[in-house]
Amino acid sequence: MSKTLITFTLNEQPTKIEVEPNLLLVDMLRDRLGLTGTKIGCGEGDCGACTVLLDGKTVNSCLILAVQADGHNVLTVEGLGTYDKLHPLQEAFIAEGAVQCGFCTPGMLLSAKSLLDENPQPTRQEIAKHISGNLCRCTGYAKIINAIEKVAHGQ
Known part of the structure; x- marks a missing residue:
């Protein structure tokens, strides 16, 4: 070919x-x-x-x-970030315990970045809707949403 x-x-x-x-x-x-x-x-x-x-x-x-x-x-x-300079989303995922097996994490991070680039202060419901195309079998999504919300609200 x-x-x-x-x-x-x-x-x-x-x-x-x-x-x-x-x-x-x-x-x-x-x-x-x-x-x-x-x-x-x-x-x-x-x-x-x-x-x-x-x-x-x-x-x-x-x-x-x-x-x-x-x-x-x-x-x-x-x-998105490097070991010596993490992106704020990566830092928040770590701080909130939003990573477990880590398989979904890259896709979740990029979906979160896309959302925050488009809408810097989304509601919790908007976050949940935006990441709905990314499946996670470990965290139950609450910690992931908390991490994204933390970045969105500058916490």
Whole structure:
């Protein structure tokens, strides 16, 4: 199968890579670029484990072809913060105990970032609605919502 050269911004870095036309964005990120923070869950767009931001909007990277990133901005959890400089959402998730097994955490963080970029002071109900596409089997969501609310209200 012939490959296509795509050029895009990945975690604020210009990126070029040749991809097959049927390669999924999640597979390119994990297998070709080594960004394993983006998880593969259901593979059907139902669980949100593979959530990344494409031009600031949440997308399920298991449903997007890598070629669709051409000319766009992609943000993964690796671009959100680093070990020595955590994003406020990462700090709040840690402080509130909003991470347990951690499988849903990257998608939750990026969904939360998308919400706060769009609506810096959402209500608790708006937070719950916005993260509803991200499934968590460990926390029961309360701690996750508390963490997002903490950042939104500057606590």
